[in-house]
Amino acid sequence: QVQLVQSGAEVKKPGSSVKVSCKASGGTFSSYDISWVRQAPGQGLEWMGRMTPVSGRKNYAQKFQGRVTMTADRSTSIAYMEMSSLRSEDTAVYYCAREISSNWFDSWGQGTLVTVSS
Amino acid sequence: DIQMTQSPSSLSASVGDRVTITCRASQRISSYLNWYQHIPGKAPKLLIFDASSLESGVPSRFSGSGSGTVFTLTISSLQSEDFANYFCQQSYSLPHTFGQGTKLEI
DSSP, rough: OEEEOOOEEEOOTOOOOOEEEEEEESSTTSSEEEEEEEEOOOEEEEEEEETTTTTTEEEEEETTTTTEEEEEETTTTEEEEOOOOOOOOOOEEEEEEEEEETEEEEOOOOEEEEOOOO | OOEEEOOSSEEEOOOTOEOOOOOSSSOOOOEEEEEEEEEETOOOEEETTTTTOOTTTTTEEEEEEEEEEEEEEEEEEOOGGOOOEEEEEOOOOSSSSSSOEEEEEE
């Protein structure tokens, strides 16, 4: 079973960018999609998009188009999610998750808290 | 986007109880429905995929059913470690969308 380990908590100023990493171990990294999901305080889960490391294919939720970039380094099995033009509403826990058959998420990272505050 | 409506939003129960959580989709999604357990501070855990398939390693007291627009997650006999948050997710079409969650508490 693959394990996903994310980078640590971040505090950012409004208007800045953040880059969260997600390292996969114990399984094949490149064969599956890596999705990013966030949960703002008191809110439900929100899917942001996904990428397939082996092909570079990406699908972004319309809400995040133009503001989020997902990349992956196959040599180190690390996926990245970078979000720009941060605002207070982006304060949330961000999760990476392995997506199976473009369908369900069988492994999740532990989450990265991103706080956007002036 | 497909809207997922989960009920109840919270549920009080006791060890040994049978509980059912319902998830309704705003349009038909066949069996493209998955269930997760989430304990705050920990990674979410897949319980059920494709509406009724039990993920490997998940106790058999968890079961899922439904197709089309109405789905249920049932825990047949609650154990202390089951008190957590539960949410559904549709994968019929992008963007994947989630229910708002059900908090299961004592």
